[in-house]
Amino acid sequence: MLPIHFAPLQGFTESAYRLAHSKFAPGIHTYYTPFLRLEKGEVRAKDLRDLEADHPYHLIPQIIVRDVDEFNTLTKAVTDLGFKEIDINMGCPYPMQTKSGRGSGILPHVEKVREILGAVSQLSQADSTSEGLKFSIKMRLGLESPDESMHLLPLLNEASLAHITLHPRVGIQQYKGALNFEAFDTFYQECKHPLIFNGGITDLKEIQYIETRYPKLAGIMIGRGLLANPVLAAQYAGLPCRTAIETLLKIHADVAADYARRLQGNAQILDKIRPFWTYADLPKKIRKKIEKSKTLKEYMDSVNELA
Numbered sequence: 685m686l687p688i689h690f691a692p693l694q695g696f697t698e699s700a701y702r703l704a705h706s707k708f709a710p711g712i713h714t715y716y717t718p719f720l721r722l723e724k725g726e727v728r729a730k731d732l733r734d735l736e737a738d739h740p741y742h743l744i745p746q747i748i749v750r751d752v753d754e755f756n757t758l759t760k761a762v763t764d765l766g767f768k769e770i771d772i773n774m775g776c777p778y779p780m781q782t783k784s785g786r787g788s789g790i791l792p793h794v795e796k797v798r799e800i801l802g803a804v805s806q807l808s809q810a811d812s813t814s815e816g817l818k819f820s821i822k823m824r825l826g827l828e829s830p831d832e833s834m835h836l837l838p839l840l841n842e843a844s845l846a847h848i849t850l851h852p853r854v855g856i857q858q859y860k861g862a863l864n865f866e867a868f869d870t871f872y873q874e875c876k877h878p879l880i881f882n883g884g885i886t887d888l889k890e891i892q893y894i895e896t897r898y899p900k901l902a903g904i905m906i907g908r909g910l911l912a913n914p915v916l917a918a919q920y921a922g923l924p925c926r927t928a929i930e931t932l933l934k935i936h937a938d939v940a941a942d943y944a945r946r947l948q949g950n951a952q953i954l955d956k957i958r959p960f961w962t963y964a965d966l967p968k969k970i971r972k973k974i975e976k977s978k979t980l981k982e983y984m985d986s987v988n989e990l991a
């Protein structure tokens with residue numbers, strides 16, 4: 685059985701969600717934070733708060749950087765909080781990030797990647813005073829072409845990496861369009877690091893397909909499939925669990941309570957909590973009610989119809 689990793693999803697898998705998920709839905713090997721980034725040269729306070737929250741589960745912080753300076757600043761901020769593992773985002777397809785050479789926007793820039801991997805190698809080395817940090821990379825096949833990941837592969841193979849997660853799309857595809865299995869096949873054959881598959885997994889059959897097609901795989905990372913069915917990993921592992929909708933309601937209650945504690949006013953709480961259902965499979969009528977509810981009370985009444 686393969687370890688299941690919960691993909692980082694900005695706006696969804698923040699600390700309250702992760703905590704509630706780990707409480708109600710067993711079977712996740714590793715959670716990741718949505719990417720931490722610099723704003724005007726500083727680490728965002730909001731991102732640090734997310735890291736400081738209680739995490740009684742295996743958590744790897746993720747950073748997004750365009751060069752080795754940003755890498756050093758963010759790595760220091762994360763390690764100052766005691767984390768020893770860091771994931772580097774080389775996959776984000778949002779133009780805001782790619783245009784400035786971050787996320788999948790870094791993949792065509794071999795020299796930038798080389799510099800970052802140089803710093804990774806130094807920080808990974810254990811010495812008599814410290815254990816050494818562990819770095820991983822979450823990436824796409826390229827920004828525009830799968831050739832980009834193939835050009836980087838010799839460099840990646842030489843680097844000290846704990847694992848690579850590969851989402852077999854290019855950045856310009858965003859989150860749609862066919863997964864390029866042929867390109868994943870080639871990367872899988874030549875990659876010397878433990879490799880994790882990510883992309884489009886929504887049910888047990890798809891997990892089994894990936895397991896069979898790639899017997900040397902180190903894990904599977906699932907994002908939207910877990911937002912839709914939070915017990916997918918538990919079902920795969922044969923662990924006792926509630927139904928998907930029962931679990932969604934439990935997680936929702938905890939996340940809504942967290943927003944109610946932290947946010948001011950029902951309108952703000954409603955704005956933050958409503959997208960919770962974006963990827964869930966809901967009866968059309970209830971989805972409409974949830975989307976159209978004007979007050980928190982109306983919203984909660986609609987959600988309670990799911991029970």
Ligand SMILES: Cc1cc2nc3c(=O)[nH]c(=O)nc-3n(C[C@H](O)[C@H](O)[C@H](O)COP(=O)(O)O)c2cc1C
Nearest residue numbers: 691692693694718719773883884885906907908909
């Ligand atoms: C709303 C949204 C937010 C995302 N945020 C992040 C992020 O912060 N870091 C990251 O590496 N990937 C992010 N991703 C990509 C996912 O981690 C994942 O790679 C992608 O959704 C494909 O996997 P899936 O088909 O299992 O969802 C995001 C995706 C979505 C849809």
